[in-house]
Amino acid sequence: MTRTDTDVLILGAGASGLFCAMTAAARGRRVTLVDHARATGRKVRIAGGGKCNFTNLEMHARHYVGGNPHFPKSALARFTPWDMVSLVSENAIAWEEREHGQLFCLRSADDVADLLEQRCRASGCRFLLDQRVEGVEHDGEAFVVTIAPAQVAAAEGGTGSHAQGGTPRDAIDGPGKPTRLRAASLVVATGSAAWPQIGATDIGHRIARQFGHAVAPSRPVLVPLAMAPQWPLHGLAGIAVPARVTTAGTSFTLPLLFTHRGISGPAALQASCYWQPGQPVEIDFLPGENLDGLLRAPEHGKLLVRTLLGRLLPDRLAERLVAPDSAGCRIAELSKAARTALHQAVHAHTAVPTGTEGMRKAEAAAGGVRVDHISSRSMESALRPGLFLTGEVLDVTGQLGGYNLHWAWASGKAAGDIA
Numbered sequence: 001m002t003r004t005d006t007d008v009l010i011l012g013a014g015a016s017g018l019f020c021a022m023t024a025a026a027r028g029r030r031v032t033l034v035d036h037a038r039a040t041g042r043k044v045r046i047a048g049g050g051k052c053n054f055t056n057l058e059m060h061a062r063h064y065v066g067g068n069p070h071f072p073k074s075a076l077a078r079f080t081p082w083d084m085v086s087l088v089s090e091n092a093i094a095w096e097e098r099e100h101g102q103l104f105c106l107r108s109a110d111d112v113a114d115l116l117e118q119r120c121r122a123s124g125c126r127f128l129l130d131q132r133v134e135g136v137e138h139d140g141e142a143f144v145v146t147i148a149p150a151q152v153a154a155a156e157g158g159t160g161s162h163a164q165g166g167t168p169r170d171a172i173d174g175p176g177k178p179t180r181l182r183a184a185s186l187v188v189a190t191g192s193a194a195w196p197q198i199g200a201t202d203i204g205h206r207i208a209r210q211f212g213h214a215v216a217p218s219r220p221v222l223v224p225l226a227m228a229p230q231w232p233l234h235g236l237a238g239i240a241v242p243a244r245v246t247t248a249g250t251s252f253t254l255p256l257l258f259t260h261r262g263i264s265g266p267a268a269l270q271a272s273c274y275w276q277p278g279q280p281v282e283i284d285f286l287p288g289e290n291l292d293g294l295l296r297a298p299e300h301g302k303l304l305v306r307t308l309l310g311r312l313l314p315d316r317l318a319e320r321l322v323a324p325d326s327a328g329c330r331i332a333e334l335s336k337a338a339r340t341a342l343h344q345a346v347h348a349h350t351a352v353p354t355g356t357e358g359m360r361k362a363e364a365a366a367g368g369v370r371v372d373h374i375s376s377r378s379m380e381s382a383l384r385p386g387l388f389l390t391g392e393v394l395d396v397t398g399q400l401g402g403y404n405l406h407w408a409w410a411s412g413k414a415a416g417d418i419a
């Protein structure tokens with residue numbers, strides 16, 4: 001086995017690993033990144049439908065869920081959305097602001113991933129791509145990480161890499177040969193297990209546990225919610241409406257999309273961050289409207305219920321929400337009970353999802369390494385000095401809207417300033 005020395009060894013050349021590497025290398029640190037994918041920043045490149053919602057102008061700790069709601073504050077204060085805007089703008093990456101303060105690349109998410117990779121390479125960072133982490137230990141002086149070519153590991157029955165194409169691998173020691181890397185600082189930036197089809201794993205959680213950190217159970221979030229077969233609104237796949245979705249006391253008024261299995265669209269994806277198995281979700285299909293007021297309005301008295309609802313909602317949805325015996329009634333003829341039922345169906349439709357569509361459809365995973373023994377300023381472990389954890393591997397999960405990538409940048413920078 002060969003010994004390879006570096007100052008900062010970063011596991012994961014994704015969003016936070018690249019940002020950390022760029023920052024540490026700019027301080028003159030010798031940096032090595034290891035990733036089992038063949039290309040850097042795989043999730044960055046597919047983020048935001050390939051346009052990468054890279055930050056949000058409205059950035060607060062309240063946009064994050066996790067065991068300690070205050071934890072993100074320090075890193076977010078020291079790397080703001082405008083810092084990210086400056087970085088992309090200074091490098092001639094065109095971007096646009098969309099609704100709710102979300103900033104997207106105009107051309108391609110590759111622009112952001114390529115920029116970070118180029119910055120790293122220009123500062124002398126070494127990339128060991130297509131390399132799988134076999135083991136991590138601390139020999140009393142430094143971290144020792146054993147890596148092996150991912151393809152060989154896969155052929156031998158290991159998990160290996162699922163990545164395709166991208167940057168050519170930086171060969172280090174000939175195929176099949178494990179290599180040991182020693183470093184004073186180890187940064188675990190291996191993300192979460194969400195979207196495993198591009199090689200996401202939970203290795204970061206295993207490494208954190210090895211050094212004594214507790215890990216909150218992972219669950220898929222920013223993910224469509226599935227409904228039971230008997231849910232009365234099945235069969236509306238493709239219909240999108242503005243709606244207010246409420247679960248666990250948190251509401252989002254955003255577009256809602258019916259799917260073949262349940263609900264998706266921004267309102268459902270946001271709600272999935274707060275939803276817990278067994279809990280109901282409540283959907284208001286006419287947020288901001290007052291159906292009771294419309295039903296009481298004298299000019300509507302002679303209208304059929306289905307006519308009024310057909311003016312407010314897509315026909316097929318309206319048909320499902322109104323009880324068949326009410327649909328053909330004139331509004332003035334509706335009983336008090338029928339009005340109450342209609343109000344309930346339209347403003348407070350309640351269902352208990354059977355689950356989510358799982359990690360393969362999840363843009364993020366909630367849970368992760370608990371932050372109790374992690375410095376919010378530097379992301380350094382208090383249990384093992386020199387160990388840093390950044391990005392989605394931590395128990396910090398952003399809402400939809402550029403918050404997860406911004407956390408990856410901000411936490412990667414916080415570690416890169418110190419590691």
Ligand SMILES: Cc1cc2nc3c(=O)[nH]c(=O)nc-3n(C[C@H](O)[C@H](O)[C@H](O)COP(=O)(O)OP(=O)(O)OC[C@H]3O[C@@H](n4cnc5c(N)ncnc54)[C@H](O)[C@@H]3O)c2cc1C
Binds near residue numbers: 015016189192198201
């Ligand atoms: C489809 C999709 C769309 C998204 N869109 C957005 C968006 O528009 N805006 C936004 O803010 N967020 C978005 N996200 C979330 C965002 O991409 C992630 O939160 C962010 O990339 C996390 O950064 P990270 O550095 O922690 O992990 P990652 O970027 O996932 O990087 C982790 C790296 O570790 C490597 N790795 C993992 N396991 C191993 C192992 N065993 N050995 C070696 N290497 C390993 C991976 O190959 C990867 O390169 C999206 C996610 C998905 C899946």
